[in-house]
Amino acid sequence: xxxxxxxxxxxxxxxxxxxxxxxxxxxxxxxxxxxxxxxxxxxxxxxxxxxxxxxxxxxxxxxxxxxxxxxxxxxxxxxxxxxxxxxxxxxxxxxxxxxxxxxxxxxxxxxxxxxxxxxxxxxxxxxxxxxxxxxxxxxxxxxxxxxxxxxxxxxxxxxxxxxxxxxxxxxxxxxxxxxxxxxxxxxxxxxxxxxxxxxxxxxxxxxxxxxxxxxxxxxxxxxxxxxxxx
Numbered sequence: 422x423x424x425x426x427x428x429x430x431x432x433x434x435x436x437x438x439x440x441x442x443x444x445x446x447x448x449x450x451x452x453x454x455x456x457x458x459x460x461x462x463x464x465x466x467x468x469x470x471x472x473x474x475x476x477x478x479x480x481x482x483x484x485x486x487x488x489x490x491x492x493x494x495x496x497x498x499x500x501x502x503x504x505x506x507x508x509x510x511x512x513x514x515x516x517x518x519x520x521x522x523x524x525x526x527x528x529x530x531x532x533x534x535x536x537x538x539x540x541x542x543x544x545x546x547x548x549x550x551x552x553x554x555x556x557x558x559x560x561x562x563x564x565x566x567x568x569x570x571x572x573x574x575x576x577x578x579x580x581x582x583x584x585x586x587x588x589x590x591x592x593x594x595x596x597x598x599x600x601x602x603x604x605x606x607x608x609x610x611x612x613x614x615x616x617x618x619x620x621x622x623x624x625x626x627x628x629x630x631x632x633x634x635x636x637x638x639x640x641x642x643x644x645x646x647x648x649x650x651x
Contacts, residue, residue: 457475
């Protein structure tokens with residue numbers, strides 16, 4: 422008797438998880454050497470929260486490498502769980518480019534799976550504001566037009582993949598008196614966890630039969646190789 426009750430409760434919980442919505446909030450800010458990226462995951466009415474902050478991206482002083490300081494926060498009170506500093510050398514970047522080319526060739530057949538999942542994602546908010554200027558009115562005008570073209574193309578491609586709940590808020594402000602490139606980007610999307618699980622199962626079936634062999638350490642996780650963090 423108790424076994425069937427426990428089994429029924431477990432089944433209800435599994436079904437509830439499948440129908441839960443996961444919200445992803447992406448915040449990015451750029452101004453000169455200040456680059457900040459924050460990705461927040463929320464579910465179960467905001468009670469479960471996972472946040473990743475990448476507040477610093479700069480060139481290392483003692484070597485030709487990029488330094489990325491990462492902070493991960495979890496829970497409603499956003500307690501720090503992990504802080505890490507990583508360096509990526511020129512060789513790592515070259516391997517990353519080669520791995521990306523390998524990945525694109527390998528996953529060309531994933532187009533239908535990915536597109537089907539993207540159609541189940543709803544974008545509830547998109548704000549992209551930019552201030553640009555090069556201290557020359559003519560060149561600033563040309564640069565503003567170029568930025569509008571790039572933004573329009575990227576946002577148009579994005580909205581063709583996802584369900585759009587509200588119109589994107591795009592803004593480009595030209596500054597004719599100084600050299601500046603300041604950007605703030607905020608995007609909010611949500612989807613059901615069950616849809617992500619089904620998409621993951623399809624991806625696993627697709628990858629079965631041949632895994633790509635990556636050179637970089639972060640991507641080796643995908644190929645099943647264990648690496649030590651630096």
